[in-house]
Amino acid sequence: MTLSRCVPPIVFCFAFFIISVSAADDFEYDGRKKCSGCHKSQYKSWKQTGHAMALESLRAGEKTEAKEKAGLDPAKDYSEDKKCVGCHTTGFDMEGGYEIEDPSKYTVGVGCESCHGPGKKYRRSHRKASDQFDKEKKSTPRQTLADAGEEFEFIERCSSCHMNYEGSPWSGTKEPYTPFTPKVDPKYSFDFEKYVRDEKAMHKHFKLTGVFEGPPQPAFHKEFQDTAESASAE
Template identity: 45%
Template sequence: MSTRQTKITAIVCLIFAAGLFAGCQAKEQKAEQKAKPAAHETEVKQPVHAEAPAPEKAEPVIEPSKEEAVPEAEPQETVEADAVPTEEPEETILEETAPSVSAEYLGVKKCKACHLKQYKAWKKTTMAGSFENLKALVKEAEKQKAGLDPGKDYTTDEKCLRCHTTGYGRPGGFKSAEETPHMAGVQCEGCHGPGSEYRKIMKKNKKYKLAEAKAAGLIIPAEDEKGCMSCHGSDSPFTEKVDPKYVFDFKARLEKTHRHYPLKYEH
């Protein structure tokens, strides 16, 4: 082999050896790089134990002494509605006969439709024509005895209208001779109360129960003399002091009055 060939062969061997050496170093570097993240992951996976904070000292609870204890508030007294005094209503002549239910006056013609016998009997009484007595120059002697002016017209006098008309000042009742002439005089409802509600019961069933009609406002004068005495009492100008004939005996007057009122239906 010539010297030239020998040199070339030596150079080739050196190059080959250098390549092998470089390849080995590259492999070692890659292995080191792979090993480092694995070690890092191992460190991360290890649990880190945080130190627990030291417990705070509880503040001592100071109980109040008997002297310092706050007394419990006493419950306030409640006032019942019934205990509150209310103003008494003004007294009126017809206060005792005020209906307990919301009803209206209808007039004697409504009563006449079913109680013709009673209506005819009522027409004969002085109560039917009592409004006429308020006119001037009527019952002159009686008015003069009672201290009234015989020549005065009392048909607009409120005190007189309460007892000489039916339902004065109430729903459906007498207002004036011009507006409500059909409510003049003391009619059926003047003694039995406004009939709009109990009339419905009577029309619905002729064999109605009396208790139902009374609950609807029907008044039975025979059961209580207050209704009669509201007009025949001491407030009336016509008393026994004026003339003995004005003495009002409830039982005697009731018996005499109801002879004229036979019941149409049995109850």
């Protein structure tokens, strides 16, 4: 189940975080500490979203009304329930990702790699390209990141948690399903195009400096970059 805000205010998903990108299992999670070292502004913005507190929403006494409405026990702690934590943590049950028995604070919550893909390999590509750009002002093909496992089509990743219910129009549904459906409350309807533009759901986007160029790019890339501000240097 998920209480994160990749979208509606409260959405529970009784499902593992299903990675639909090809060969995702070949890549390893690295934790958001590595990401936040360079992307400080994005990290600061992300901490204000429901995604950051996703695991906390599973704890006893949290989101009581929503849990009762869906037939769950609000007095129960779901934060170690394998049917729930996959959509409230990063990389659950995958190499380098969140483990119930040995939780890492850098994989708690729906973090960077939940949307961008497991980053241990593409982080190295980021570093190499950034160093090259600083020294030579030469951009690197963005395809380099895709080849190293970075995700650029986010809708499937979001849908794997937010649309995994019986009767969902999403083709990737599988058990265990979430009991939090649009029939329970219309707010559980998932509209990717709407919520990807909601800064309460997503971290704020900042102006890219030109380290990478070319495809692949999300469909909304140009729209976001046209209005983005520069990231803080701090």
